[in-house]
Amino acid sequence: MTVISVEGLKTHFLTRAGVVRAVDGVSFSLDRGEVMGLVGESGSGKSVTGFSIIGLVDAPGKIVDGSIFFHGDDLSKLSARQMQALRGSRIAMIFQDPMMTLNPVLRIDTQMIEAIRAHEKVSRKEAWTRARDGLAQVGIPSPEQRLRAYPHQLSGGMRQRVAIAIAFLNNPDLLIADEPTTALDVTIQAQIVHVAQKLCRERGTALIWITHDLAVVAGLADRIAVMYAGRIVEAGDTDDVIDHPRHPYTVGLLGSVPSANQRGQRLTQIPGMTPNMLALPEGCAFRDRCTHSDNQCSKAPQVSTDERGHAIRCFHPQYVKTPA
Amino acid sequence: MTPIIEARGLSKKFVKRLDLAGKIAQRLGADIHEEIVHAVDNVSLSINAGEVVGLVGESGCGKSTLGRIIAGILPQTAGTVLVDGKDTADMNSTDRTAAALAVQMIFQDPFASLNPRMRVEQIIGEAPLVHGLTDRAGLSDYVDDVMMKVGLDPLLKQRYPHQFSGGQRQRIGIGRALAVKPRFLVCDEAIAALDVSIQAQVLNLFMDLREQFELTYLFISHDLSVVEHIADRIVIMYLGRVVEAADTEALFDDPQHPYTRALLAEIPRLDQRKRDFTPIAGEIPSPLNPPSGCHFHPRCPYVMPVCKTEVPKLAAQHDLRQVSCHLDNSTRRIID
Ligand SMILES: Nc1ncnc2c1ncn2[C@@H]1O[C@H](COP(=O)(O)OP(=O)(O)OP(=O)(O)O)[C@@H](O)[C@H]1O
Ligand SMILES: Nc1ncnc2c1ncn2[C@@H]1O[C@H](COP(=O)(O)OP(=O)(O)OP(=O)(O)O)[C@@H](O)[C@H]1O
Ligand code: SF4
Ligand code: SF4
Ligand SMILES: [Mg+2]
Ligand SMILES: [Mg+2]
Secondary structure, eight states: OEEEEEEEEEEEEEETTEEEEEEEEEEEEEETTOEEEEEOOTTSSHHHHHHHHHTOOOTTEEEEEEEEEETTEEGGGSOHHHHHHHBTTTEEEEOSSGGGTSOTTSOHHHHHHHHHHTTSOOOHHHHHHHHHHHHHHTTOSSHHHHHTSOGGGSOHHHHHHHHHHHHHTTOOSEEEEESTTTTSOHHHHHHHHHHHHHHHHHHTOEEEEEESOHHHHHHHOSEEEEEETTEEEEEEEHHHHHHSOOSHHHHHHHHTSOOGGGTTSOOOOOOSOOOOTTSOOSSSTTGGGOTTOOGGGGSOOOEEEOTTSOEEEOSSOOOOOOOO | OOOSEEEEEEEEEEEEOOOHHHHHHHHTTOSOOOEEEEEEEEEEEEEOTTOEEEEEOOTTSSHHHHHHHHTTSSOOSEEEEEETTEEGGGOOHHHHHHHHHHEEEEOSOTTTTSOTTSOHHHHHHHHHHHTTSSOHHHHHHHHHHHHHHTTOOGGGTTSOGGGSOHHHHHHHHHHHHHTTOOSEEEEESTTTTSOHHHHHHHHHHHHHHHHHHTOEEEEEOSOHHHHHHHOSEEEEEETTEEEEEEEHHHHHHSOOSHHHHHHHHHSOOTTOOSOOOOOOSSOOOOTTSOOSSSTTGGGOTTOOHHHHHSOOOEEEOTTSOEEEOSSOHHHHHHHO
């Protein structure tokens, strides 16, 4: 059952310096319980994709083309109030900084009870019980006590788990997790991934995990989509993308991840710098960093998909195997 | 061989002073007092010339503090630092200057650590000029040479830091350190702020420079896979103390300290698919009020009564590995 389907999404920012095509023709869909890793370097449009789905793109940004269907309903047809009702109940998002979700001047209990009662008519008592159970489910010790705390009295990792607990309060069908572990230590990162993975599995929640860390999504996601300069340049089953990357950018990214078998050796590096979104090269946006580019690449490559559903946007697919 | 750097029993305590409200509350009899963080607690470490030592641990465990003390930019509360076998506290001023130049530090945030009002030429050239490594006439060539070593185009030397990308700014920071011809670099999260595709470039640069100039590094990172890649030896810290130190291969093949084992189990790896993420139990304790005995005991699956009362010693094992744990190997294997 398809939960979310994004088709040809274009979200642009009309700035004084020019049009930033932050998301420029992105398509994907997710079934119930499916986990997709959305990977790419800084500025590639991962967050803007998430914000577009949840309806939080602000001026000067605008969805200029494409559509987003949630359980088959076109989200652009919803009123602001309907969208608001969807947000935080059926679709939830967590962020790199949990303080985007949490209000610093309110106690955790107040915020959690509010989050439940905004979408459902239940007594405060019942909402409180659900809030407490929610904290327990994300592994927060002595939840009754923590409910009385203010956000600043919790560690960064705990705050992020509270944000996850809030996201799950109303049993969402889709959770968008935007780099929720980037600022955290490995051990805390494992806690966060663990609770998100557990809750999504238990409840069949579809999950979009946004990150620049391929190793995390390799262990978490069913499918991976790689973004570069506003476009998905490669997408497919996790095993296909990681073990048999086809797009030169993905090949480069995988080569630059340090791994045990390359201990002490030079890493393969992607030349050049992260692209300036206001001055992308014509045609394939990766052209000036790509070691396989030729004249053909001055035209924009279209998506080609093989029989396994492994899709790329490139004129010269690579056939390499990532060393295990 | 005399180690290039040796730290003996280093400790650093930070006192978190009370603010006015706290002082008044204290006068009125409230149970508040100045809080002391034992950021580095009796750490000894020696690094041989040419070695790359990785320093790993969770946020707040004291990595930067230790790095800064070793780099000579933060005074220790107790203990000694020896450069080439000589105690820095006993050096005359000539030796002290030489030691200060020999040991340089590279920081995480390539932007905050560069003066925004200085041109690259000045940022890189200032220290060598002051220390007589070049004169005014030779400065321009000197800077060009350093810029080329770190992969920057010398034509850009009249620019300001904000006119460069993150990766380029980190190269400027590395250039500034290299300009005084150091032998030892403390790299504190030197690639953490960079984009994935750029991290590999800078990591490669560190490896090239090491070879070219026979540099020695203390490479601080919270990212074990980065450290695994670059370091010959790895030191693991937990709440101010070293819990394990070993050759990289030995550490990864056979981690001994329960904390190291838990840490290694949690590194995300490309070749692990559809895994169940299982975290270490418990929360990171507050450094203001660390657990008694072995700091790791509230989270340790092997905890014994002695762990709660006695601090385990950092003991050397047959393979030169050092581990600080009451559990001996044979017992651990039986429990496993
Ligand atoms: N409010 C805005 N005004 C102008 N441009 C914007 C705005 N928000 C985002 N952008 C641009 O849109 C592009 C995509 O940004 P986005 O935040 O989606 O990147 P990202 O992939 O999430 O990166 P990161 O990994 O750094 O979070 C960037 O080039 C960014 O500069
Ligand atoms: N100037 C200072 N004043 C007071 N406390 C400090 C100071 N510098 C560091 N600390 C404390 O000392 C402890 C160790 O800090 P340090 O910065 O060395 O940790 P770290 O391992 O480098 O952490 P991170 O990975 O977050 O950089 C922390 O509890 C920190 O809050
Ligand atoms: S289309 Fe051309 S430039 Fe773009 S990634 Fe493929 S080979 Fe490289
Ligand atoms: S000393 Fe005890 S508590 Fe500490 S790591 Fe060893 S077994 Fe665990
Ligand atoms: Mg983002
Ligand atoms: Mg630090």
